[in-house]
Every structure is written in C-alpha cells, then in structure tokens.
Amino acid sequence: MKLRSPFAFVIGLILLISCQHNKINKTMNNANNKADSLINLMTLEEKIGQMNQLMNFVDTLPIESKFYNLIKEGKIGSVLNSFSPEMTREMQRIAVEESRLGIPLLVGRDVIHGYRTIFPVNIGLAATFNPDLVKECAKIAAAEARSEGINWTFAPMMDISRDPRWGRMAESSGEDPYLTEQMAMANIKGFQGENLSNKNSIAATAKHYVGYGAAIGGRDYNTTLIPETELRNVYLRPFKVAVEANVATVMSGFNELNGVPTSGNEYTIKEILKEEWNFNGFVVSDWASIKNLAIHGYAKDSLDATYKALRAGVDMDMCSSHYIENLKSLINNGTITQNQIDDAVKRILKIKFELGLFENPYATKESTLLTEYSKDIATKAVIQSTVLLQNKNKVLPLSKDIKKVAVIGPLADAPYEQMGTWVFDGKEENTITPLKAIEEFLGAEKVNYAPGLKISRTQNKNGFSEAIKAAKNSDVVLLFMGDESILTGEAHCRAKLTLPGYQNELIEEISKLGKPTVLVIMTGVILMVEPYLNQVDALFYGWHPGTMGGSGYVDLLFGIEPPSGKLPMTFPRTEGQIPIYYNHNNTGHPASDESWIRMYDIPEKAWQTSLGNTNHYLDYGFEPLFEFGFGLSYTKFNYSEIKLSKDILSMNDSLIVTAKIKNTGDFVAEDVAQLYVRDLVGSIVRPVKELKRFQRIKLNPGEEKIIEFVLFPKDLEFHNGKEWVIEPGDFHIWIGNSSKASLMSKFELIQ
Numbered sequence: 001m002k003l004r005s006p007f008a009f010v011i012g013l014i015l016l017i018s019c020q021h022n023k024i025n026k027t028m029n030n031a032n033n034k035a036d037s038l039i040n041l042m043t044l045e046e047k048i049g050q051m052n053q054l055m056n057f058v059d060t061l062p063i064e065s066k067f068y069n070l071i072k073e074g075k076i077g078s079v080l081n082s083f084s085p086e087m088t089r090e091m092q093r094i095a096v097e098e099s100r101l102g103i104p105l106l107v108g109r110d111v112i113h114g115y116r117t118i119f120p121v122n123i124g125l126a127a128t129f130n131p132d133l134v135k136e137c138a139k140i141a142a143a144e145a146r147s148e149g150i151n152w153t154f155a156p157m158m159d160i161s162r163d164p165r166w167g168r169m170a171e172s173s174g175e176d177p178y179l180t181e182q183m184a185m186a187n188i189k190g191f192q193g194e195n196l197s198n199k200n201s202i203a204a205t206a207k208h209y210v211g212y213g214a215a216i217g218g219r220d221y222n223t224t225l226i227p228e229t230e231l232r233n234v235y236l237r238p239f240k241v242a243v244e245a246n247v248a249t250v251m252s253g254f255n256e257l258n259g260v261p262t263s264g265n266e267y268t269i270k271e272i273l274k275e276e277w278n279f280n281g282f283v284v285s286d287w288a289s290i291k292n293l294a295i296h297g298y299a300k301d302s303l304d305a306t307y308k309a310l311r312a313g314v315d316m317d318m319c320s321s322h323y324i325e326n327l328k329s330l331i332n333n334g335t336i337t338q339n340q341i342d343d344a345v346k347r348i349l350k351i352k353f354e355l356g357l358f359e360n361p362y363a364t365k366e367s368t369l370l371t372e373y374s375k376d377i378a379t380k381a382v383i384q385s386t387v388l389l390q391n392k393n394k395v396l397p398l399s400k401d402i403k404k405v406a407v408i409g410p411l412a413d414a415p416y417e418q419m420g421t422w423v424f425d426g427k428e429e430n431t432i433t434p435l436k437a438i439e440e441f442l443g444a445e446k447v448n449y450a451p452g453l454k455i456s457r458t459q460n461k462n463g464f465s466e467a468i469k470a471a472k473n474s475d476v477v478l479l480f481m482g483d484e485s486i487l488t489g490e491a492h493c494r495a496k497l498t499l500p501g502y503q504n505e506l507i508e509e510i511s512k513l514g515k516p517t518v519l520v521i522m523t524g525v526i527l528m529v530e531p532y533l534n535q536v537d538a539l540f541y542g543w544h545p546g547t548m549g550g551s552g553y554v555d556l557l558f559g560i561e562p563p564s565g566k567l568p569m570t571f572p573r574t575e576g577q578i579p580i581y582y583n584h585n586n587t588g589h590p591a592s593d594e595s596w597i598r599m600y601d602i603p604e605k606a607w608q609t610s611l612g613n614t615n616h617y618l619d620y621g622f623e624p625l626f627e628f629g630f631g632l633s634y635t636k637f638n639y640s641e642i643k644l645s646k647d648i649l650s651m652n653d654s655l656i657v658t659a660k661i662k663n664t665g666d667f668v669a670e671d672v673a674q675l676y677v678r679d680l681v682g683s684i685v686r687p688v689k690e691l692k693r694f695q696r697i698k699l700n701p702g703e704e705k706i707i708e709f710v711l712f713p714k715d716l717e718f719h720n721g722k723e724w725v726i727e728p729g730d731f732h733i734w735i736g737n738s739s740k741a742s743l744m745s746k747f748e749l750i751q
C-alpha cells in the first residue's frame with residue numbers, strides 16, 4: 001500500500017493553512033497531534049528508523065546504494081555533517097519521494113559560530129556580553145545553513161567551563177552560569193526564530209547534557225564528579241533556561257557523571273530533563289556515545305548499551321547504529337516496550353512537523369551566504385569580543401598617519417586558522433586577515449610584513465631576522481600571535497598554556513628593540529599571558545575572530561571603534577592556579593593581600609602557621625592575572641552612587657538598583673556595567689560573588705548616565721541539594737565593570 005503521496009499531500013495542505021501565522025504553542029499542539037496520527041501508520045522498523053542518525057562518509061552523487069536503500073526503507077531519521085548541498089537535497093528527495101511514508105530527514109550539522117559567515121569562536125562571542133548581537137549572529141547562521149538544506153544545528157554548547165586546559169572551552173561561554181544562560185538563550189532565539197516553521201529557522205541543540213566541561217584535569221572526555229548542589233546551581237542552570245526557551249533538542253554528553261555516563265543517565269535525562277522540566281523536544285546522543293556506554297564499563301555489550309540509553313531517555317542515536325541494530329530484539333524479548341519507542345518517535349516527528357519539513361523539506365532558495373549585512377555583524381562581533389588587557393603609555397589607538405608599521409606573527413595572515421574550531425563551511429578566500437585589512441587601511445606601502453614563524457608551532461628561528469628587520473624599519477610593531485585552529489577544540493587539550501612553537505622567543509627578540517609594540521593574541525583558549533605584559537605595550541585578546549577578524553582589529557587598533565569586550569573567564573597567572581574562577585565559595589581561611597605569605601619572605605625554620613594560614617599559593621598568591629568581567633577601553637568609566645529602591649526586600653517585591661556611570665576620558669565608548677550579589681549566609685555556603693545582571697552602555701566623553709537594574713527574589717534562588725530555596729537574610733550588592741567591582745550596597749530579604 002503506497003500511502004506516501006496522499007498522506008504527505010493532506011498533511012501539507014493542513015499545515016499550509018494552519019501553520020502560517022501560528023505562535024509556537026499552537027504549532028506545538030498541532031505538531032503533537034500530527035505526530036500521533038503519523039505514528040499510527042508506521043511499522044516498528046520505520047519507527048526505529050526515525051531514531052537512527054547516520055553520517056554519510058561518501059560525498060559524491062549518485063548516492064551509494066546501501067545508503068540509498070536505508071533512506072528509502074525509512075531506516076534513517078536524520079543525517080549529519082560532511083555532505084554537499086546537492087547531496088543533502090538528493091537524500092531529502094529520496095526520503096520525501098521514495099520512502100513509504102515520505103517522512104523528511106532532519107539534516108543536522110555543527111553550525112557552531114557561523115555557517116559561511118564565521119563569527120568569533122563562542123568564548124569570544126561571550127566576551128561581547130551582548131546577547132542581542134549574539135542572537136543576530138545565530139540568526140544569520142541559521143538563514144545561511146537553511147539556504148543549503150540544513151535544518152538542525154548542534155548548538156549552542158552551554159557547558160560551564162572553568163578549566164582553560166579543556167580545548168572545548170573555545171565553544172563555551174566560559175565560567176559563569178548567568179552569562180552562559182544569556183548566551184544560550186540568545187543563540188536559541190537566533191537559530192529557532194519566533195517559530196521553528198519560519199523559513200529561515202533551524203532547530204537548536206542544548207549540549208552537552210550535562211557537566212561535560214567539568215572534565216577532571218581539563219582533559220577532554222574525562223570523568224566528571226559534580227555534587228548535586230553544584231550540578232543544579234552551576235551546570236544544569238543553562239539547560240533549564242534552554243528548555244524554558246523551547247529548545248528543540250538536547251544532546252547527551254560523552255562524560256561519565258558521578259559514576260553514570262551521561263548518555264545512559266536516567267537521573268539527568270529522564271527524571272530531571274523530561275519529568276521535572278517537562279522537556280518535550282527530543283534527546284540525541286553525542287557521537288557514538290551510546291556505543292561508549294560499553295567502553296565506559298557501564299554496559300555489557302551493544303544490546304545492553306541500547307537498553308540503557310533508551311531507558312535513560314535518549315531518543316535518537318547519533319552514529320552508534322545500536323538503535324537500528326538492537327531495538328527490535330529488545331522489543332521482541334520484552335526488555336523494552338512499544339510505548340518507549342513511540343514516545344521517542346513522537347518527539348522526533350513533532351520537531352519535524354514544527355520545522356515545517358513536511359511542506360518545505362528542501363533548502364530555501366534564497367542566496368543568503370555572506371552578505372554585506374552578515375559581514376557587518378561579524379565585524380561588530382570582532383570589535384565587541386576583543387578584550388584590551390593592557391595599554392601602557394596609551395600606545396593605542398594608533399594614528400592613521402603612522403608612516404611604517406611592522407606586521408609580524410604566524411597569525412597575521414592565516415585565513416584558515418583565524419576561523420577557529422568547528423568550521424565546516426567558512427571559506428579561507430572570504431576571510432579578512434589582519435595583514436589584508438591593515439594593508440587596505442593604510443596602503444600596502446606602509447606595511448612591513450614578515451611572519452617570523454611559518455605557523456604557530458614552528459620550532460626554528462629561520463624567519464626571525466626578517467621579522468626583526470621589519471620591526472626595526474617601522475614606527476610601530478603589531479604582533480599577531482596565537483594558536484592554529486587545530487590546537488583548540490574537541491580532543492585538543494593542553495597541559496601547558498603558552499604560545500606554541502618559537503613565538504615566545506620571537507616576542508622576546510622584538511621586545512628588545514624598544515619599539516612601541518602591540519600584541520594581539522588569536523586563539524580559542526586562555527593562554528598564560530603574564531610574561532608578555534612586560535614585553536609589549538599593549539595586549540589585545542582577540543580570540544579566533546572568524547571571517548572578519550582583520551577588519552574588526554583594524555577598527556580597534558586605529559580607534560575607529562574603542563574596545564569594550566570583557567573576559568568571560570578568569571585569566572590565571574599560571575596553569576597551577578587552575579581551576580580559578582570568581583564565583584567560588586568562601587573558605588574558612590580566606591586570603592587577602594595582607595595575609596598571603598610570599599615564599600621568599602619566610603624566615604628559615606619558621607613554624608608552620610606562625611605567619612598566618614590562609615587560602616593561597618606561596619608562589620602565586622590567590623589572585624588571578626585578570627578577573628572575570630575585566631576589559632579596558634580607550635576611555636575611563638567611573639562608577640559612583642549605588643542606590644537601592646529599598647533596604648528591605650520582601651518575597652513578592654522587586655528591587656531597583658541604580659548607579660551613576662561617567663565617561664571621564666576622551667572617547668565615545670561602551671562599557672559593560674555588571675551587577676553582582678553575595679548572599680552572606682545560606683543553608684549551604686553561597687559564592688563570594690555572583691553575576692546577576694549586565695548591560696552595555698554608551699557614553700560620550702564627559703557624559704554621565706544613571707544605569708538601572710531590577711532584581712527579583714527569584715534571582716536569589718539556589719538549590720540546597722534537596723530543593724530550590726529563596727532564603728531570607730542579608731545580601732551585598734555591587735555594580736562596576738568587572739567582578740572586582742567595589743561600589744557596594746546592602747539589603748535584607750525578608751519572608
């Protein structure tokens with residue numbers, strides 16, 4: 001019986017009429033009903049097929065017969081990565097036109113920080129502290145991806161990351177749950193739009209559920225041990241917000257969490273995500289993470305792994321092929337039920353209906369790739385993400401009348417590397433490198449270019465003399481140093497976080513020349529930059545900036561736009577301080593400038609605690625190099641007069657917090673005003689400071705504005721290991737432009 005065409009036609013008609021101007025909820029109800037009726041028409045094999053996601057390793061047409069048959073027989077519900085738009089179209093055509101029920105494929109891809117227009121890596125995007133801008137980036141990425149047939153991205157990643165050794169910190173929003181939440185929401189809204197069925201929307205994925213960023217030692221895939229309080233208050237928080245923002249899918253992780261791998265974890269997936277939060281999208285495993293259950297030693301064999309993943313609530317199997325191979329036998333021997341299968345399939349079909357794939361399975365025909373608008377937004381993102389860490393003698397901004405500038409370093413003209421990790425679709429030829437942009441801005445005749453090192457890992461000094469000559473013959477030296485893209489990201493973690501190759505030596509040689517020197521670091525991770533502070537005048541942390549890196553840097557270097565990026569992660573002075581993050585709990589022995597003991601001040605044969613006993617290192621103290629939220633501008637901002645609308649806040653009320661900000665310098669500039677809170681006494685110890693709000697604010701020289709934030713008791717909620725509570729008591733509150741904000745006030749929360 002060939003039900004495919006009439007069924008697809010009727011569904012298409014209904015959807016066309018009913019979905020056009022619907023709001024998300026209505027669409028969801030419709031999608032639910034439609035998924036229900038479709039399930040009734042499906043065989044068990046077809047259902048299991050929907051739960052199977054497969055990567056096609058061959059990128060040529062016509063499609064290999066084995067693969068063609070699987071799609072035709074309805075044994076694949078989704079495909080991912082590594083195929084051309086033509087391939088995508090053909091696979092989709094087979095599913096829609098040749099499979100019995102014509103169910104379209106979910107076409108997934110890692111659209112992580114842009115599709116063709118590549119934006120700064122995600123940690124850089126977080127440094128913008130600008131969710132509106134990040135949302136716009138995601139919206140552009142979605143439209144570009146959909147224009148080539150992709151309808152699902154495996155983003156945003158919302159793993160809290162407090163360890164820069166972890167290469168995947170590049171994909172994260174850093175150490176803070178609130179900032180991560182804001183970035184996650186911005187991305188989801190950007191990818192999914194108002195309504196998933198909008199022609200430019202794609203489904204988003206909240207990943208990696210959960211705790212993946214807490215890998216012990218920062219080594220990717222490593223075990224994670226997270227107590228319930230920290231799991232709830234730190235790691236789960238962004239996911240909860242993502243579910244509230246209607247994220248379509250969640251990806252279970254690779255990590256083992258407190259003894260149970262996250263892709264077989266009933267507690268986190270079934271109980272928390274699906275039952276407690278009522279998540280009604282679907283859960284996809286990470287790449288072969290169902291198969292990994294046996295490698296972890298959590299499942300006996302592939303059958304057992306399949307059972308445990310399904311039992312936990314994983315609805316779709318990414319690339320293990322375990323579901324397609326084993327689910328039928330598990331049904332037949334009564335280990336799992338039809339209901340479990342139906343629930344998973346319904347969730348998957350619902351997203352397909354919501355995306356409008358039954359009417360519009362193919363690529364949008366619009367050519368939206370790399371437009372002038374997307375390039376402008378990408379440039380803006382570079383400008384707002386780059387963090388100025390030092391500007392001695394006001395060496396920056398540079399004058400446009402400069403006579404000669406030396407451009408040096410392996411990242412100065414490395415179009416591929418500057419795009420950063422997870423880039424499938426960005427093109428080198430579209431990328432504006434620093435060299436290209438500076439030559440265009442000043443005129444090539446004013447630029448002395450000598451990379452000094454061929455690539456970031458080059459371990460010889462062959463290019464040094466040319467670089468030194470270029471520097472000697474110039475008025476200013478611009479150093480573009482950093483990491484090749486492959487030195488960051490998944491499975492690329494480092495124990496030593498210094499610039500690779502002979503870059504340190506090159507910086508040292510150049511610094512001996514005594515020329516005004518600016519260092520721009522281009523990477524996805526946090527490197528130990530303390531040594532450079534004495535060697536160069538100015539230091540920009542430019543991340544891997546993406547397609548428009550050069551253009552954004554030129555605007556910053558020459559003062560067309562002043563810097564305003566802020567650190568989304570604490571910068572340690574040395575690797576031995578890791579993990580170090582601003583929102584830690586207090587100890588019973590907190591350190592201070594007065595109390596920390598410097599190693600070389602200790603007299604011989606001193607008694608253990610005679611000089612004091614606080615929480616610090618003898619050699620590196622207790623402070624980081626740069627704190628979370630830090631970033632300089634070309635101007636100065638002064639914060640004063642913090643005021644609260646009340647000193648006593650009751651549970652059903654709100655608190656208005658204001659402060660005065662003045663631009664006391666000479667540049668029109670933006671600052672990120674940040675509000676932090678400390679709950680002084682709790683039923684569990686509360687962090688010494690927590691970011692609760694932030695806002696970008698633009699001021700002319702001499703201009704003063706009142707900044708206003710509104711807080712609610714709900715913002716003070718935390719999980720005490722058993723339940724969510726808002727506890728009455730005393731609070732401190734700060735406003736300023738980093739986590740070291742000192743402008744403080746107090747209030748009391750009462751019942």
Ligand code: BGC
Pocket residue numbers: 080081110154207286287490
């Ligand atoms: C990564 C995921 C990614 C998936 C598909 C995995 O290795 O952990 O983040 O989405 O591959 O490419």
